[in-house]
Amino acid sequence: xxxxxxxxxxxxxxxxxxxxxxxxxxxxxxxxxxxxxxxxxxxxxxxxxxxxxxxxxxxxxxxxxxxxxxxxxxxxxxxxxxxxxxxxxxxxxxxxxxxxxxxxxxxxxxxxxxxxxxxxxxxxxxxxxxxxxxxxxxxxxxxxxxxxxxxxxxxxxxxxxxxxxxxxxxxxxxxxxxxxxxxxxxxxxxxxxxxxxxxxxxxxxxxxxxxxxxxxxxxxxxxxxxxxxxxxxxxxxxxxxxxxxxxxxxxxxxxxxxxxxxxxxxxxxxxxxxxxxxxxxxxxxxxxxxxxxxxxxxxxxxxxxxxxxxxxxxxxxxxxxxxxxxxxxxxxxxxxxxxxxxxxxxxxxxxxxxxxxxxxxxxxxxxxxxxxxxxxxxxxxxxxxx
Amino acid sequence: xxxxxxxxxxxxxxxxxxxxxxxxxxxxxxxxxxxxxxxxxxxxxxxxxxxxxxxxxxxxxxxxxxxxxxxxxxxxxxxxxxxxxxxxxxxxxxxxxxxxxxxxxxxxxxxxxxxxxxxxxxxxxxxxxxxxxxxxxxxxxxxxxxxxxxxxxxxxxxxxxxxxxxxxxxxxxxxxxxxxxx
Numbered sequence: 001x002x003x004x005x006x007x008x009x010x011x012x013x014x015x016x017x018x019x020x021x022x023x024x025x026x027x028x029x030x031x032x033x034x035x036x037x038x039x040x041x042x043x044x045x046x047x048x049x050x051x052x053x054x055x056x057x058x059x060x061x062x063x064x065x066x067x068x069x070x071x072x073x074x075x076x077x078x079x080x081x082x083x084x085x086x087x088x089x090x091x092x093x094x095x096x097x098x099x100x101x102x103x104x105x106x107x108x109x110x111x112x113x114x115x116x117x118x119x120x121x122x123x124x125x126x127x128x129x130x131x132x133x134x135x136x137x138x139x140x141x142x143x144x145x146x147x148x149x150x151x152x153x154x155x156x157x158x159x160x161x162x163x164x165x166x167x168x169x170x171x172x173x174x175x176x177x178x179x180x181x182x183x184x185x186x187x188x189x190x191x192x193x194x195x196x197x198x199x200x201x202x203x204x205x206x207x208x209x210x211x212x213x214x215x216x217x218x219x220x221x222x223x224x225x226x227x228x229x230x231x232x233x234x235x236x237x238x239x240x241x242x243x244x245x246x247x248x249x250x251x252x253x254x255x256x257x258x259x260x261x262x263x264x265x266x267x268x269x270x271x272x273x274x275x276x277x278x279x280x281x282x283x284x285x286x287x288x289x290x291x292x293x294x295x296x297x298x299x300x301x302x303x304x305x306x307x308x309x310x311x312x313x314x315x316x317x318x319x320x321x322x323x324x325x326x327x328x329x330x331x332x333x334x335x336x337x338x339x340x341x342x343x344x345x346x347x348x349x350x351x352x353x354x355x356x357x358x359x360x361x362x363x364x365x366x367x368x369x370x371x372x373x374x375x376x377x378x379x380x381x382x383x384x385x386x
Numbered sequence: 387x388x389x390x391x392x393x394x395x396x397x398x399x400x401x402x403x404x405x406x407x408x409x410x411x412x413x414x415x416x417x418x419x420x421x422x423x424x425x426x427x428x429x430x431x432x433x434x435x436x437x438x439x440x441x442x443x444x445x446x447x448x449x450x451x452x453x454x455x456x457x458x459x460x461x462x463x464x465x466x467x468x469x470x471x472x473x474x475x476x477x478x479x480x481x482x483x484x485x486x487x488x489x490x491x492x493x494x495x496x497x498x499x500x501x502x503x504x505x506x507x508x509x510x511x512x513x514x515x516x517x518x519x520x521x522x523x524x525x526x527x528x529x530x531x532x533x534x535x536x537x538x539x540x541x542x543x544x545x546x547x548x549x550x551x552x553x554x555x556x557x558x559x560x561x562x563x564x565x566x567x568x
Contacts, residue, residue: 007567008403010389014567015405020435022410022560058413058560060448073472075465143470186466226468283465285474299453299555314470317462322475324456325510331452331558332415351456351510353475360456379413379560 022058022379025049029064029375032346034367040303042295042366043333043345046378051340058379059332061344066328068348069369070286071312073320079277081228086274088191090220090260090267097190099145102221103260105193105269113262115242118199118214119255124247126201126212127166132243132256133158133198138178140230141221143188143315150230153196154178155237161254163204167246171257173265175238180272183230187277193220195267201245201254218258220267226276233273240265286323287312288352294363295347302333302345307363310356317355324351324360328371342378346371405565408446411435413560415452418531420552427493428486428551429517429528432561439523446562447516447527453555454512454533457483459503477507479537485548486532493519493530498548500541509536513549514557531557 005018026046036042048057088105092112095104120126135156139147155176161168198215240259246252260267288294288309295304310319329349332342347364348371354361364370390404412432422428434440459478464471479485481502486495510533517530533553539546 006391006403008390008405009567010405013405013565015390015403015407015409015565016435016567017403017409018435020411021566022413024410055414058410059415059558060413060450060560061558062450073474075467075472075474077463077465187468188466188470224468283474297453312472314467314472317464317473320462320473320475322460324458324460324477327511329452329454331450331556334415345452349454353460355462355473355475360458360460362454362456377560379410381410381413 020381022381023383024377025380025383027377029373030344031373032366032371036304041333041343042304042347043343045341045343046376047341048339048380049383052380054334054339056381057342059342059344059376061330061332061346061374061376063328063330063346063371064373064375066348066371067369068326069289069292069365070323071289072284072286073312074282074284076277076280077283079280081275082278083231083273083275086272087268087270088222088272092261095221095223097221097223098141098143100141100192100219100221102192102219105191105220105222109263110261110266111263113259113265115257115259116197116216116218117255117257118197118216119253120199120201120212120214121253122251123212124251124253125203125206125208126254127245127247127252128202128204129161129163130202130243130245130254130256131158131160131200132241134239134241134258135196136237137194139192140183140185141190141192147192150181150183151178157239157241159241159243161243161245167244167248169242169244171240171242173238173240175236178235178237180230180233180235182232185225185227185229187226187228188224189227190224191222195220195258197256197258199254199256227274228277229275231273231275233271235272236270238266238268288321288323288350288363292365292369294350294365296361297364302343304364307361319355321355322353324353326350329364330371330374344374344376346374405567408562408564409566411561411563411566415556415558417556418551418554422495426495427517427519427528428495428532429530431526431528432559433526434524434563435566437525439525440563441523442518442521444564445524445527447529447559449514449516449529449531449557449559451512451514451531451554452558454553455555456553458507478503479505479507479535483550483552485535485550487546487548491520493517495549500539502541504540505537507535507537510534512554527561529557529559
């Protein structure tokens with residue numbers, strides 16, 4: 001084929017202007033939209049002078065600036081273990097740990113007194129004397145709500161009033177030792193204490209039954225402890241316990257109480273010896289953010305389909321979608337040909353491992369988590385038509 | 387003195403066409419090949435006009451990766467944290483895939499044989515450029531576009547940059563030429 005065109009020469013150098021030479025018909029910077037187009041595609045349209053086949057068009061697009069979205073999780077790994085001693089104190093507060101609601105137990109001494117009571121009212125014939133017993137069942141409370149029992153109805157303490165006095169109160173801080181067995185933990189474990197408060201009141205003066213027993217249980221729970229072992233140790237399990245009978249009031253009654261929450265009246269477990277992880281390495285990893293919009297792009301049509309990341313639920317691997325790489329992705333969204341405009345596409349591309357599908361995907365974010373502005377050049381040959 | 391052709395419009399604006407002006411001799415989008423070339427380099431050849439060869443300093447090329455795909459080996463590790471069990475994922479070279487090293491001078495690609503699920507991947511990103519090799523004049527421009535992997539080669543105990551040619555789906559490009567006409 002004979003090449004026909006316009007030749008300019010300067011010495012031995014020449015320039016040849018022919019129809020197939022590409023010309024830059026549009027160039028500059030343009031802002032990218034914050035949402036998809038109505039047909040589900042994304043980008044900015046640049047008008048061409050007329051309609052041209054895509055084979056005559058060229059486009060270069062480059063990101064000027066961008067933002068991106070992710071969540072990070074930093075986990076401690078490869079720890080060594082260090083022993084420690086702790087005292088646990090019941091607080092005037094409730095908490096939920098591993099799905100169990102109970103009186104909060106922490107390592108800080110409380111300052112606000114609270115109590116629970118059992119009594120014989122309105123059966124006021126039981127006013128002669130009273131026995132009050134407290135004991136506790138101790139469990140390891142796991143992340144899924146299941147328990148491993150360490151001791152059932154241990155550290156029992158009984159106090160009583162005397163029939164020779166009316167009314168009479170017996171109370172005090174009572175400690176009972178209990179041997180905690182060596183127990184392996186995971187750091188999501190907590191301790192659950194189920195306290196039992198029981199009152200048996202007696203009737204010496206009236207007809208009818210000679211005694212009556214009433215009882216109650218109260219659940220106490222620690223936060224997740226972050227410990228890896230309970231070492232074998234003697235725990236001192238202390239509680240403020242109260243017994244009283246009173247025939248001088250109307251109605252008269254007997255009752256027992258368990259107090260906790262303050263330094264003067266407390267439920268306290270001391271001598272707790274444990275191992276906890278120290279000197280950990282920390283792994284940080286980015287994950288797709290379930291609160292943001294990610295899209296999968298159809299390479300043929302350019303249509304963007306919403307993809308929802310997992311929400312990083314503890315214990316559910318399928319909900320953790322790690323980000324493998326992040327980079328701007330720009331280009332000409334070619335669509336169909338011929339065309340009287342070109343579509344500039346620019347997003348942040350993410351390589352993501354979709355855990356629920358066990359596959360790597362490429363997803364995109366746009367708008368405030370995408371590319372705000374691009375530089376571009378649009379080339380056209382045979383500009384002028386056939 | 388500059389010799390050329392000047393074109394005027396009715397408002398007095400003008401443009402000068404000289405031999406030294408860069409012209410866009412080819413532009414568009416294309417899919418990347420799935421195998422190496424016969425000379426073990428990689429890329430799509432875009433012929434320059436005519437049969438003349440042009441010196442490298444008269445040529446320019448811009449290449450953007452428009453679409454890529456991913457595959458790699460991921461290993462999840464469950465980690466017990468105070469808040470619960472989280473999952474972290476290590477990235478490894480995907481042993482069924484073919485990774486290449488590239489000679490920086492000749493552009494020749496050699497298969498990296500040691501890819502294994504023990505070679506940790508630290509980063510991956512698309513790379514695209516004009517594969518000039520060590521040539522000084524050209525009758526065609528070879529467009530190079532691959533996915534680069536920065537990884538640790540455990541068996542060799544060293545860091546490596548390797549490439550996969552099966553991950554780049556499409557590119558946009560433009561090739562510029564001055565002194566077009568010989």
